[in-house]
Amino acid sequence: MPDSEALERRTTELLGALIRFNTVNPPGNEQAAQEHLKGLLEQAGFSCELLASVDGRPNLVARLAGRSDGPRLCFLSHVDTVLADAEAWSIDPWSGEEKGGEVWGRGALDMKSQVAAEVAAACALAEEGWRPESGELLVVVTADEEAGATHGAKWLCEEHPEKVRCDLVVNEGGGMAFDFDGRRLYTVCVAEKGVFRFDLTTDGVAGHASMPRIGDNALFKLGPLLEAMSQRQPALELTPEAEAFVGALGVSQDGDDLEAAMRAAEAKDPRVAVLLSAVLGVTLSPTMVHASEKINVIPSHAELKVDCRVPPGLGEEHARRRIEEVIGTDGYRLSFGETVIGNRSAIETPLMEHIRAFVEQEDPGARVAPMVLPGFTDSRWFREAFPQCVAYGFFPQRQMDMFEAMPLIHGADERIPIGDLGFSASFFADLAPRVLG
Numbered sequence: 001m002p003d004s005e006a007l008e009r010r011t012t013e014l015l016g017a018l019i020r021f022n023t024v025n026p027p028g029n030e031q032a033a034q035e036h037l038k039g040l041l042e043q044a045g046f047s048c049e050l051l052a053s054v055d056g057r058p059n060l061v062a063r064l065a066g067r068s069d070g071p072r073l074c075f076l077s078h079v080d081t082v083l084a085d086a087e088a089w090s091i092d093p094w095s096g097e098e099k100g101g102e103v104w105g106r107g108a109l110d111m112k113s114q115v116a117a118e119v120a121a122a123c124a125l126a127e128e129g130w131r132p133e134s135g136e137l138l139v140v141v142t143a144d145e146e147a148g149a150t151h152g153a154k155w156l157c158e159e160h161p162e163k164v165r166c167d168l169v170v171n172e173g174g175g176m177a178f179d180f181d182g183r184r185l186y187t188v189c190v191a192e193k194g195v196f197r198f199d200l201t202t203d204g205v206a207g208h209a210s211m212p213r214i215g216d217n218a219l220f221k222l223g224p225l226l227e228a229m230s231q232r233q234p235a236l237e238l239t240p241e242a243e244a245f246v247g248a249l250g251v252s253q254d255g256d257d258l259e260a261a262m263r264a265a266e267a268k269d270p271r272v273a274v275l276l277s278a279v280l281g282v283t284l285s286p287t288m289v290h291a292s293e294k295i296n297v298i299p300s301h302a303e304l305k306v307d308c309r310v311p312p313g314l315g316e317e318h319a320r321r322r323i324e325e326v327i328g329t330d331g332y333r334l335s336f337g338e339t340v341i342g343n344r345s346a347i348e349t350p351l352m353e354h355i356r357a358f359v360e361q362e363d364p365g366a367r368v369a370p371m372v373l374p375g376f377t378d379s380r381w382f383r384e385a386f387p388q389c390v391a392y393g394f395f396p397q398r399q400m401d402m403f404e405a406m407p408l409i410h411g412a413d414e415r416i417p418i419g420d421l422g423f424s425a426s427f428f429a430d431l432a433p434r435v436l437g
Contacts, residue, residue: 008422173393
């Protein structure tokens with residue numbers, strides 16, 4: 001096992017270097033960062049390839065072969081980031097500065113920190129002479145995750161599945177700890193909700209805006225629909241992930257009574273209730289309205305766009321039922337746009353046991369909390385391409401809890417404690433020998 005202090009310093013320095021590569025997507029420009037990582041992994045003994053669908057935006061696939069056939073464990077991450085408004089930051093977002101025991105900069109949490117921890121751990125193991133007894137360790141760093149993975153994981157899994165085929169994946173989406181009712185919980189992302197975005201259209205009669213009663217304003221007819229969604233969300237749903245998460249929280253003696261669990265969570269910590277409301281059923285978030293093309297014309301049609309997220313495995317028919325439960329069936333036309341069924345991995349697996357063992361060893365008394373991610377990650381493409389693989393989001397952090405870290409993701413002054421970098425890197429250095437021998 002690599003020395004913990006040396007591993008922490010190595011991860012910290014690598015994160016600073018990665019932040020200084022400006023990989024805001026678009027345009028991405030991941031080439032220089034990927035070449036830097038490739039050099040480190042090759043020097044440690046990995047076999048590396050850069051695979052790109054467009055010039056300047058390669059994906060890195062590094063492998064460390066074992067002594068015999070066995071499972072393929074993939075450390076998955078992406079090196080692109082969202083934009084940063086430098087004027088809103090207290091430091092240069094691309095400085096990678098160490099300040100107050102933290103590393104600051106765009107990508108410090110999402111997710112160059114995990115890139116650094118995975119690569120640092122993999123290099124440290126290989127440099128010490130470790131090789132898998134059986135199977136193979138893959139380190140896959142993708143481009144273009146923040147813009148939909150067209151040139152990243154989606155392309156890799158569709159065009160080069162033989163290069164990234166794996167049995168186990170550890171990616172982003174979980175690992176942040178939080179304290180609840182006297183216990184510390186570490187989230188493990190075992191599933192991701194589906195996306196069923198839709199348009200609601202109302203109809204009226206056009207007219208001159210100087211005479212309001214001459215027409216029939218379609219925009220007014222959106223009002224009751226917006227009001228209905230502001231007052232309630234669809235009923236909570238007992239999925240396997242919901243049951244596991246509520247069980248880890250310990251807020252309900254009856255797993256079927258999710259409303260009671262929500263009330264109990266609200267009473268103990270309203271922040272947890274906000275999280276529960278996002279993961280335990282279909283959610284509706286109206287985000288965009290369009291009506292008249294001119295300010296002086298009463299609109300004959302008005303359109304409301306709604307971001308709808310649906311529990312894993314459930315489709316359009318289920319989404320429609322839940323929508324109608326909130327807004328009824330009359331007074332509008334509904335059409336779905338982007339639709340993606342949510343994905344999941346099994347909850348109780350050997351990989352989950354390895355994660356539990358690490359948590360119990362490093363933070364006695366803490367527990368893991370399997371959960372569904374309201375958004376989505378590159379795990380989606382791996383679950384789709386390799387249905388038998390187990391893909392989890394887990395990047396353990398304990399110094400900065402989940403509710404402190406979440407507002408910083410995609411926000412100003414993004415940063416991560418150096419102690420969490422060492423903690424997470426030690427997890428990856430521990431996991432590979434546990435799984436591969």
